[in-house]
Amino acid sequence: MLQLDHITVITPSLAEGVAHVRSCLGIDVPFGRAHPDMGTHNHLLRLGESVYLEIIAVNADAPRPDRARWFGLDDQADVRADWDSGRRLRGWVARTNDIDAVLAGHETVLGRKVAFTSANGSFCFAIPEDGSLPLEGAAPSVIDRLGKPPSVAAMADAGARLQSVMLEHPEPARVIALYRSLGIADPPVVVSGERLRYRALIKTPNGLRELT
Structure with missing residues (x-):
């Protein structure tokens, strides 16, 4: 079983990402962590008991990794084009306790398992060979924290709570079928749209706001 772990704003720079979320939610999101690998x-x-928002960008001060970065971040021209077109909430991550079972038969879409060790412990993450977003972002990235829950309790809590996630897509039936085949619990609502676009409704101390 897969379930929503976090939603992801993919940005050309952290400053731009933080400013965008502030404009949408009225909340300043603090720094989280670096990913040396x-x-x-x-x-x-934090967006709930086990769900959170991530704003992620390339760290210009870090060495280039020896493989493609996750979330399509190596293609900065594409990241910038999406950003400038208003597609800023670009993906989501689903968690599982058995990433091998999830990837079996789905590696061409979701990618291959990569093991990481960080200050917060070991985990596995599925990344396509070229680092691109799975199915251009319509499919989730997959994380397996090897039995540990997400560390949302340690994250900043500004009183924001995720209400729903919607995906606009030109082929909604295809995406819905994929979600079913993956066994995703409570996936994003998928509707027809001219191009891929996410919208998240988030309850904040400033009222109900939309993040795109």
Whole structure:
């Protein structure tokens, strides 16, 4: 079984990502952590008991990794094009306790398992060979924390709570079928749209806000 772990704003720079989330939610999201193995860093915001928001970008001060970065971040021209077109909430991550079973038969879409060890413990993450977003972001990235729950309790809690996630897609039936085949619990609602675009409704101390 897969379930929503976090939603991801993929940004050309952390400053731009934080400013965008502030404009949408009225919340300043604090720094989270660096990812030395991927040459990236993030800001993190708790959105519930086991769900959070990640703002992620390339860390210009970190060495380039020896493999493709996750979330399509090596293609900065594409990241910038999406950003400038208003597609900033670009993906989501689903968690599992058995990543090998999830990837069996789905590696061409989800990628291959990569093992990481960080200050927060060991985990596995599925990354396509070229580092691109799975199915251009319509499919989730997959994480397996090897039996540990997500560390949302340690994240900043500004009173924001995720209400729903919606995906607009030109082929909604295809995406819905994939979600079913993966066994995702409570996946994003998928509707027809001209191009791939996520919208998240988030309850904040400033009222109900939309993050895109």
